[in-house]
Amino acid sequence: MPVRRVVSLVPSLTEAVAVTAPGLLVGATDWCVRPAGLDVVRIGGTKNPDVAAVTALRPDLVVADEEENRAPDLAALRAAGLDVLVTRIRTLDQAFAELERMLVTGCGVTAPRWLDDARAAWDALPPSPRARRAVVPIWRRPWMVLGRDTFAGDLLARLGVENVYGDHPERYPRIPLDQLRAAGAELVVLPDEPYRFTADDGPEAFPGLPAALVDGRFLTWYGPSLVRAPAELRAALR
Incomplete structure (x- = not known):
């Protein structure tokens, strides 16, 4: 049927x-x-x-x-x-x-054609010179971050970003802010969903650490957005 x-x-x-x-x-x-x-x-x-x-x-x-x-x-x-x-x-x-x-x-x-285009866009990614260690918050009050075995974590790894908490036993652990600051990250990646991190609500929590504000749709959505995601995320993570 x-x-x-x-x-x-x-x-x-x-x-x-x-x-x-x-x-x-x-x-x-x-x-x-x-x-x-x-x-x-x-x-x-x-x-x-x-x-x-x-x-x-x-x-x-x-x-x-x-x-x-x-x-x-x-x-x-x-x-x-x-x-x-x-x-x-x-x-x-x-x-x-x-x-x-x-x-x-x-x-x-x-x-669909867009599925082939998305595969090609990700296959065309140039190799990253080295991985940067990053903390990736997804919520605030309480602070929650990407942990192990996540779609967003896999995308970031392909873009040369190593999730500091990628080996955590939980997929979305709650981590106190002082521990996040002391985790040895070189970068904090702040998506605008599920929590809407902005330039005024996130980077100030990590003084001295470069902050990359990214469109959450390109980091967490699986669909037609995957066609543009490599270019959009690379630009945001520079």
Whole structure:
């Protein structure tokens, strides 16, 4: 049975479906802001989707992610008789494989040109002269940073940035600010999501340490943004 109606519970997957197959997407979360002007039914947040609203849309497929979405919500959607495809993405290679699985196997569309362009853009990255050690906060009050086994950490490694906490037992550990300052980093990388770090809210916490403010979409989203991400991140990290 062909897939004609898709609901997405993840902003980056929403953009991937909407750009690849316009008209296929019928529902998305309140946080799904790309592509601009997306006209679909809103079904709540990534962590609290309205299961009844999703079911009422009669989707042929619901797309979700094991990190972005909660297992009980996905179980409730399956119990309602819906087909739920869940991605698991911790590296760039996994992102490419999972995006193709979602779009081609799940949605039944042809692999998009932007996926090939994204692979080519990352393959074309020049080798970095040496790795710079960095702290990568993702939240403040309390301070939380990238730890082990994260998609963003893998992207940074490809760009010559070594995550100081890349071997931490937790994926998103809480680390006191005094410990972050004493971690031996040469750089602090500050994305604008999930916490919106700005020039006035982040760099001042790390006096004497160079700060790179980066667009969180290019660091954490897996979708069409991966085409521009290498160039955008390289420019921000200089």
